[in-house]
Amino acid sequence: MSVLDSKIPEGPLEHKWNNYKNTINLVNPANKRNIDIIVVGTGLAGGSAAATLAELGYNVKTFCYQDSPRRAHSIAAQGGINASKNYQGDGDSDYRLFYDTVKGGDYRAREANVYRLAEVSGNIIDQCVAQGVPFAREYGGQLDNRSFGGVLVSRTFYAKGQTGQQLLLGAYSAMNRQINRGKIQSYTRHEMLDVVIVGGKARGIIARDLVTGQIERHSAHAVVIASGGYGNVFYLSTNAMGSNATAAWKVHKKGAFFANPCFTQIHPTCIPVSGEHQSKLTLMSESLRNDGRIWVPKKLEDAKAIREGRLKPTELAEEDRDYYLERRYPAFGNLVPRDVASRAAKERCDAGYGVNKTGEAVYLDFGSAFMRYGKEAVATQKIENATEAQIKELGQKVVEAKYGNLFQMYEKIVDENPYETPMKIYPAVHYTMGGLWVDYNLQTTVPGLYAAGEANFSDHGANRLGASALMQGLADGYFVLPYTMGDYLAADIRTGAIPTNSPEFDEAENKVREQLEKLMNTNGTKSVDHFHKRLGKIMWNKVGMSRNAVHLKEAIGEIKQLREEFWKDVRIPGEMNGMNTELEKAGRVADFLELGELFAKDALHREESCGGHFREEYQTEEGEALRDDENFMYVAAWEYTGEPADAILHKENLDYEYIEVKTRSYK
Amino acid sequence: MNLTLKIWRQKDANAKGGIVTYQLGGVEPDMSFLEMLDVLNQDLIDKGEEPVVFDHDCREGICGTCSLQINGEPHGPDRLITTCQLHMRMFKDGDTIVIEPFRAKAFPVIKDLIVDRSSFERIQQAGGYVSVNTSGNTQDANAILVPKDKADTAFDAATCIGCGACVAACKNASAMLFTSAKVSQLALLPQGEVEADRRVLAMVEQMDKEGFGNCTNTGACEIECPKGISLENIARMNREYLRASTK
Numbered sequence: 001m002s003v004l005d006s007k008i009p010e011g012p013l014e015h016k017w018n019n020y021k022n023t024i025n026l027v028n029p030a031n032k033r034n035i036d037i038i039v040v041g042t043g044l045a046g047g048s049a050a051a052t053l054a055e056l057g058y059n060v061k062t063f064c065y066q067d068s069p070r071r072a073h074s075i076a077a078q079g080g081i082n083a084s085k086n087y088q089g090d091g092d093s094d095y096r097l098f099y100d101t102v103k104g105g106d107y108r109a110r111e112a113n114v115y116r117l118a119e120v121s122g123n124i125i126d127q128c129v130a131q132g133v134p135f136a137r138e139y140g141g142q143l144d145n146r147s148f149g150g151v152l153v154s155r156t157f158y159a160k161g162q163t164g165q166q167l168l169l170g171a172y173s174a175m176n177r178q179i180n181r182g183k184i185q186s187y188t189r190h191e192m193l194d195v196v197i198v199g200g201k202a203r204g205i206i207a208r209d210l211v212t213g214q215i216e217r218h219s220a221h222a223v224v225i226a227s228g229g230y231g232n233v234f235y236l237s238t239n240a241m242g243s244n245a246t247a248a249w250k251v252h253k254k255g256a257f258f259a260n261p262c263f264t265q266i267h268p269t270c271i272p273v274s275g276e277h278q279s280k281l282t283l284m285s286e287s288l289r290n291d292g293r294i295w296v297p298k299k300l301e302d303a304k305a306i307r308e309g310r311l312k313p314t315e316l317a318e319e320d321r322d323y324y325l326e327r328r329y330p331a332f333g334n335l336v337p338r339d340v341a342s343r344a345a346k347e348r349c350d351a352g353y354g355v356n357k358t359g360e361a362v363y364l365d366f367g368s369a370f371m372r373y374g375k376e377a378v379a380t381q382k383i384e385n386a387t388e389a390q391i392k393e394l395g396q397k398v399v400e401a402k403y404g405n406l407f408q409m410y411e412k413i414v415d416e417n418p419y420e421t422p423m424k425i426y427p428a429v430h431y432t433m434g435g436l437w438v439d440y441n442l443q444t445t446v447p448g449l450y451a452a453g454e455a456n457f458s459d460h461g462a463n464r465l466g467a468s469a470l471m472q473g474l475a476d477g478y479f480v481l482p483y484t485m486g487d488y489l490a491a492d493i494r495t496g497a498i499p500t501n502s503p504e505f506d507e508a509e510n511k512v513r514e515q516l517e518k519l520m521n522t523n524g525t526k527s528v529d530h531f532h533k534r535l536g537k538i539m540w541n542k543v544g545m546s547r548n549a550v551h552l553k554e555a556i557g558e559i560k561q562l563r564e565e566f567w568k569d570v571r572i573p574g575e576m577n578g579m580n581t582e583l584e585k586a587g588r589v590a591d592f593l594e595l596g597e598l599f600a601k602d603a604l605h606r607e608e609s610c611g612g613h614f615r616e617e618y619q620t621e622e623g624e625a626l627r628d629d630e631n632f633m634y635v636a637a638w639e640y641t642g643e644p645a646d647a648i649l650h651k652e653n654l655d656y657e658y659i660e661v662k663t664r665s666y667k
Numbered sequence: 668m669n670l671t672l673k674i675w676r677q678k679d680a681n682a683k684g685g686i687v688t689y690q691l692g693g694v695e696p697d698m699s700f701l702e703m704l705d706v707l708n709q710d711l712i713d714k715g716e717e718p719v720v721f722d723h724d725c726r727e728g729i730c731g732t733c734s735l736q737i738n739g740e741p742h743g744p745d746r747l748i749t750t751c752q753l754h755m756r757m758f759k760d761g762d763t764i765v766i767e768p769f770r771a772k773a774f775p776v777i778k779d780l781i782v783d784r785s786s787f788e789r790i791q792q793a794g795g796y797v798s799v800n801t802s803g804n805t806q807d808a809n810a811i812l813v814p815k816d817k818a819d820t821a822f823d824a825a826t827c828i829g830c831g832a833c834v835a836a837c838k839n840a841s842a843m844l845f846t847s848a849k850v851s852q853l854a855l856l857p858q859g860e861v862e863a864d865r866r867v868l869a870m871v872e873q874m875d876k877e878g879f880g881n882c883t884n885t886g887a888c889e890i891e892c893p894k895g896i897s898l899e900n901i902a903r904m905n906r907e908y909l910r911a912s913t914k
Contacts, residue, residue, distance in 0.1 A: 052801040067722065068788055070829060071730040087809065120803070129808040130799045132859045134822040134852065141812030159822055165729055166825060173796035180792045188785070211777055240724040274697045279705055280726045409728075412745075412752055415697070478801045527712045529705075574717045578679060579778045581720050582712070 004257070004637055004652045007439040008112040013658050014094070017116045020440075021483055025490035032057035034496070035489050036220040038205055040192045040247045042069030042175070044168055044470060045453025046226030048477030051174035054183035056482060058489075061218055062175070063187045063207055065242055065584070070172045073228060073240040074453075074473060077164025078285045079148065080156035081470040083121040088145055092153040094118040099659060100151045101468060104337060105433070105461020106611035106627065107661050108263070108635070110654065112440055113458045120479040121471055125157055127478055131170040135159050148466040149286055150337045156467045161285055161405055167470055171477070190216075191584065192247045193512045195223060195254050195449065198504045202251075202449035206505075206512045210584060213577040215512060217505050219498035222448045222485055225251055226477070229432035229454040231264065233592045233599065234544075235536025237429035238270060238283045244588035245595050248436055248455050256444035257637035257650060259457035260434035261595065262603035265464055265612050266545050267430035268341035271413055272361040281428040282413060284364075284406055286466045289334045291369040291399065292423070294345070296353040296362050298322045303353045313355065313363055313422050324348055328622075332666040339463045339612045339625075340666055342427035346545045347623065349426070356424050365422035370395035427545060431469060433460040433612065434602075437637040437652075441484035442476060445637075450485060452476035457635065462611025519586045520576050524569035528585045531566045535559065535589070535596055543600045548616040552604040556597055556645070563593040597644035605649065608632045629661060668694040668755065671763040672707065674719055677776050680783075684776065686765075696756035700743060701726060701733065703755055721780040726751040728893065731828030734835070735780060736767040741832035741891045749830060749893045769835035773842070773878045784831050786877040787845060794869035795849040797859050811857050824851040826894045833888035833896070839880030844888040846874050847904035848896050854907055864911035871908055 009020040027035065035058050039050040042064040054060045064072060086092040097118040102109055125143070129135065135157050136144040145154040159166040178184040189210040196204040196219070204219035230245035231237040252258045269284045297303045298320050305311035324344055326333045336344075345362050348354070355361050374395030378386045381394075396419050400407065407418050414424070436444050436451035438458055443450050453473040460468065499505075542555035566589070574580045609618045609625035610632070618626040635652040669692045677684025691707050698706070701723050708718035724732040733750040737743035743753045758764065766780065774782040799805060825848070833844035850867050853859025859866070882901055889898045 048801070055800045066724060066730075066732065067784060068829065071724060071732050073725060073730070075731075076725050076727060076729050085808070123803040123805075125808045126805045127799075127801055127803070129811075130797065130805040130858055132797045132821075132853050132856050134818055134825050134856065135808075136822075137813055137815045137818040139815050141814055141818075142809050159825075162729070162826060165828075166822070169825065173791070174799075174801070176788075176792045177796040177798060180794075186788075188788075238727075240730060241726055242724050275695060277695065277698050277702045277706060279699070279702050282727050409752075412748060412754065413699075415754070415756060479803055482801070527709060529709065571712060571715075573712055573715060579720060579781070582718065 004437070004445070004650050005439060006110065006652055007441060009440065013111065013115050016112055017119055024483060024487035027486050027490050027493060029057050031493040033059070035059065035492060036061070036497070037222050037224065037485070038063070038218060038220040039224045039226060040205065041072065041226035041228060041453070041455070043072035043074035043226065043228060043453060044171055044473030045455070045477045046224065047072065047168065047171035047175050048474050049224055049226060049452055049481045050184055051171060051178055052478050052482045053485070054178035060178070060184045061187060061220065062184055063190045063192055063205070065189065065191045065210060067188050069175055069186060069188070070169060072168060073243050074168045074470070075165045076240070077470055078161045078283065079287055080146065080158035080163045080467040081124070081167060082148070082155050082467045083125045083157060083471065084118055084155060085122050085125060087143060088154045090153045092155050096153065097121060097155065101459065101465060102461065102659050103664065104150045104463055104465040106463055106664055107461065107629070107633065107656065108260070108610055108654065109459055109461035110635070111656060111658060116480065117459050117472060117475050120475045123479060124471065124474045128167060128170050131173060133159065133166050133170040135166070146287070149289070149335050150465045164470060167474065171474070193250065193587065194508045195251045196504050196508045197254055197446065198498070198502060201447045203498045204500065204505065206508050211579055213575070213580065215509055217500040217509060219500045219505070221489055221492045221495060221498065222450065224450045224452060224481065225436060225455050226452045227455050229435065230592070230595055231429045231432050233535065233596050234429040234539045235532050236273065236278060236281050236540070238267065238281050241280060244591070246588050246591045248451070249591040249595050251436065251444065251446065251449060253640050255446045255640070256449060256451070257437040257639050258435070258598065259437035259635050259637045260462070260602065261599040261638070262543070262606060262613050263433035263462045263611060264429060265338060265431040265433060266342040266427045268338055268345060268427050269364060269425045270428035271410065272356055272424055272426040273358065282409070283428070283430065284410065284423070284425060286338070288364060288403060288406065289341070291402070292334065292364040292366050293323055293368055294325050294334055294362055294364055295321045295323045296348045296355060300352050303355060306355050307357060307359060322348070322353070329666045336666045337463060337465070342545055343614055345427055361424040361426045363422040364425045366399055366418070367422070369399055373398035431464055433457065433462060433464055437635065441487070442480055443484065443488065448488065450481060452481060462613055515587070516576055516583065519570065519572055519583060519590070522567065522570050522572070524571045526569050526571060528570060528572065528582055528589050531562060531570060532585070532589045532592070534562055535593060538562070539596055539599070543596070543603055546614045546616050547603050549604060552600050555600040556604070559593060559597045559600065560645070563597070566590065566593055594644050598638060598647055601644060601647065602636055602638065606632055606636065627663070668696065668758070668760040670694055670758070673763065673765045674780070675767045676719065676779055679778055680775055694755055696754070698755045699726070699751060700737070700753040700755065701751050719779050723751055728752045729828060731830040734769045734782065734830060734832070736769055736835055738765050741769060741835040742893055747893060747895055749828070769831050771834045771840035771879070773840065774831060774834065784829070786879070787829055787831065787842070789877060790842065790846055790870055790873045791849065793873035794866040795853070797853060798862060813856060817855050821852045821855040824848045824855070824896065824900050827896050828894055830893065832891045832893060834879065836887040836891035837880065838885065838887070839883060841882045841888070842874050842877070842879035843882040843901045843904065844892065844896055844898070846870050847900040850904045850907060851900040854903065863907060864914060867904060867907040867911050
C-alpha cells in the first residue's frame with residue numbers, strides 16, 4: 001500500500017554513504033551558475049545549506065521572518081553538539097553514536113540516515129573550528145568535551161551555555177561571505193506563504209515582505225524547507241515567539257507527506273508557568289541534572305503546606321522528601337532521558353505533590369551538591385574544623401563556577417535565590433521529532449522539495465537525545481544536501497531560469513492573497529492570541545505528556561470546532577499592505593489549528609507508547625512505556641487530502657539490520 | 668500595578684511619529700516587560716485599535732531581536748539583560764515609563780518601536796568571516812592548538828547578540844563595540860588571523876559608510892551591553908586597524 005521509497009543505498013551500513021557519493025550525478029561548475037535554489041529558514045540547517053550550496057556555485061536565495069539570519073531559533077540551544085571524535089579516548093565511535101541515537105529514539109528512526117549522521121559528525125566540528133567558532137578548550141589548547149544524558153561517553157563539544165549561538169554565528173558568517181560574493185541573496189523579514197509546483201516539481205515560492213506587505217514570486221530549480229519545528233502548536237513552549245510551522249504545513253498541503261506529528265519532546269527542566277499572562281517558557285539546561293536532585297514532599301499535607309506558603313522546602317527533613325527519580329530508576333537516577341523524567345514529574349504533580357501555587361512544579365535541589373563539593377574543597381584546601389556553613393559556602397562557589405549563568409537567569413525570572421532555596425521546575429514543550437517525511441536524500445514526496453533540520457522527521461525517532469539537534473541541523477546543511485541536491489539538479493542543467501509568470505505562479509499567488517484577505521475581512525471579536533492560547537490548552541491537556549483515546553478524540557473535535565470559530569470570529573486590526581504583526585500571527589495560528597488536529601489523529605492511531613509518545617492504555621505494571629514493535633515499528637507518513645481528519649496514512653516500515661531492538665530500561 | 672506608558676507611535680518609515688500616552692492596569696510584578704506590552708496590545712485590539720509593534724522573538728535574551736529605549740536606557744534599568752528579560756518588579760505602582768525605539772541615523776524606524784538594523788548586516792557581510800569552504804576535508808579540529816585564555820577571550824567577544832544597544836547608548840551612535848567584537852573574536856584565533864588585516868579594513872570602512880558615529884571612549888556601550896562585551900575589544904580593533912592601514 002505504501003508509495004514511500006526511502007531510497008536507501010545498497011551495501012553494508014558503513015559503506016552506504018561513500019558508495020552513494022561515488023555514484024551520484026554531479027553538476028559541472030559552469031552549469032551550477034545557471035541553477036537557482038531557494039532556502040527557507042536560516043537556522044543551523046538552512047544557514048549551513050545556503051552557504052555550502054552558494055560556495056559550490058549555485059545561485060541561492062534565503063528567506064527568514066527575522067530581521068537577520070543570525071536570529072533563527074537555533075541561537076537559543078544551550079548545551080552542546082555531539083560528535084564521535086573520540087578525543088577523550090573513552091571508546092566512542094561512529095557506531096556508538098549511531099547506536100545511542102537509535103536506542104534513545106526508542107527504535108523509531110531510520111538506520112541508514114542515523115549512521116550517516118554519526119559518520120559526518122566529526123567533520124562538523126572540523127568545519128566549525130575552521131570558521132572560528134570558539135569552542136571550550138582545555139589548558140593544553142585542545143577541545144574540551146562534556147557528557148550528556150542517555151550515553152556512556154563524553155562526546156559533547158560546547159561553548160559555555162551558548163553552543164547554538166556560536167554554531168549559528170559560524171553558519172551566518174559563512175552565509176555572509178557568500179552574500180558579499182553575490183552568491184546568496186538574503187531576504188529578511190520575509191515569510192514564505194506557499195510553494196509553487198510546476199510539472200510535478202517544486203519550482204518556487206510565494207513570500208510576503210513583512211515590512212511592505214507586498215506579495216512576491218520567487219522561482220528556483222529546487223526548494224529547501226529548513227524552517228524548524230512546530231512546538232508552538234502548544235502556545236507555550238521553549239520555542240521563539242515567531243517559530244511556526246507555516247512553510248512546512250503549506251508544502252504538506254501541496255503534496256509533501258507529514259511524518260510522525262505526535263512525536264514531540266517535552267523537556268523536564270523548564271521554569272514553571274507563573275500565570276495567565278505567560279508568553280513563553282524558559283529552559284534550564286539538562287546539564288543541571290548532573291548535580292541537582294529532583295524531589296517532592298513524601299506527604300500530601302506537606303505539599304499542601306508548601307503550596308500555601310506555610311512551610312519552606314528547606315525546613316522539610318530528609319526523610320520527608322521523595323527523590324522519586326532515584327527511587328524509581330536507581331541505575332540512572334536523576335539522569336534518566338528526557339521523556340522518562342518529564343512523565344515522572346507529571347505523575348507526582350497529578351497525584352497532588354506539586355510544590356508551587358498551581359501545583360505544577362517539582363524541586364531541583366543543589367543542597368547535596370553544595371555539601372559534596374564543599375567537602376572536597378575543604379579536603380584539597382586543608383581547612384581544619386570547617387563548620388557546616390563554611391563547607392556549604394565553599395560548595396556554592398564550585399556550583400557557581402559551573403552553572404552561574406543559569407542560576408542568574410533563574411533568579412532574574414523567578415525572583416528567588418536558588419543558592420538559598422531549591423529551584424522549581426516543570427516539563428515544557430521543547431522540540432518536535434516529527435516533521436516532513438524525507439527519503440535518504442532529504443527529499444520530500446514532492447520532487448525538488450527538500451526538508452532539513454528540525455523541519456524533517458528523519459533522525460531522532462520518538463525521542464531526541466541532548467546535543468543531537470545541532471548535530472543534525474549542520475549535518476543536513478553542510479554535508480548531506482550539497483550532495484543529494486546535486487544529484488537531482490544534474491537533470492536541470494538545460495532547463496534555464498524558471499519563469500514566474502506561469503499559471504502555476506498566478507494560482508499560488510491568488511490563493512495566498514485570498515487567504516490574507518479572508519483573514520483581514522473576518523472582522524470578528526477575538527484576537528489571534530485568544531485562539532492560540534485555547535489551542536495550546538487543548539493540546540497540553542489532551543495531547544500532551546500522556547494521552548488516551550478518550551481525550552484524543554475529544555481534542556480532535558475541539559480543535560476542529562475552534563478552527564471554525566477562528567475563521568468566523570478572529571479580529572485583525574490594521575491593513576494588509578504594510579507591516580501587520582497580527583496578520584502574520586493569524587496565518588501561523590490558522591496552520592497550527594490544522595496541524596494540531598493531525599497531531600492528535602496521529603497520536604490516536606499509534607496504539608503503543610514509545611519515546612515522547614505515551615499512551616496511558618499502553619504501559620507496564622510499573623507505569624513504563626509499552627512499545628508494540630509488531631504492529632507499530634513504522635514511520636507514519638500522512639498525505640493531505642483536504643481536511644486533517646481525512647489524511648491518508650502511509651507506512652514506511654523500519655528494518656533494523658545492525659541493531660538489536662530491545663526494551664529501553666533505565667532501572 | 669497601575670502604570671502610565673508614554674510610547675513612540677509611528678505609522679511607517681515616512682510618517683512623522685510622536686509619543687502617545689496609555690494608562691495600563693492589572694500589571695503583575697512577575698510579568699516580563701514584553702508581557703506587559705502584550706497586555707496593553709490585547710486591550711488595544713479589544714478596542715479595535717492597532718497594537719504597538721515591537722521587535723521580539725526568543726524572549727530568553729539570546730536572539731538579539733528585542734530592543735527598546737526604556738526611560739532613556741537601552742533594554743531598561745536592569746544590567747546585563749535584554750528587554751525580554753526585564754521584569755515588572757523593577758518598577759513601582761504608579762510609575763510612568765517612556766518607551767522609544769533605539770535612536771540612530773543608521774537605524775531608521777520602520778514602524779512604532781521597530782527599527783531597521785540592516786546596517787549591522789552589511790558590516791558583517793563586509794568581512795566578518797573566515798574564508799573557508801565546506802569540504803569535509805578541513806584539517807582535524809585539534810590540529811591547531813589554541814591557548815585556553817585566547818579561546819576564552821575570543822568567546823567573550825563572540826557572545827555579542829547584535830541587538831544594537833551599544834549604538835543606542837552612545838551619544839555619537841557609534842557601532843565600534845559591535846564591529847570590534849567580531850574583529851576581536853577572529854583576530855584572536857589562529858583560524859581568523861590570516862585575513863585579519865583585510866577584515867578590519869573592510870568592516871571599518873563599511874561601518875563608516877553606514878553613518879555610525881565615532882568612538883569617544885565614554886564607555887556607555889559597555890555599561891548598557893546585555894552581554895557585557897568589553898571596551899577592550901574597541902582598543903584591540905584600533906590596534907588592528909592601525910597595523911593593517913600602515914602596511
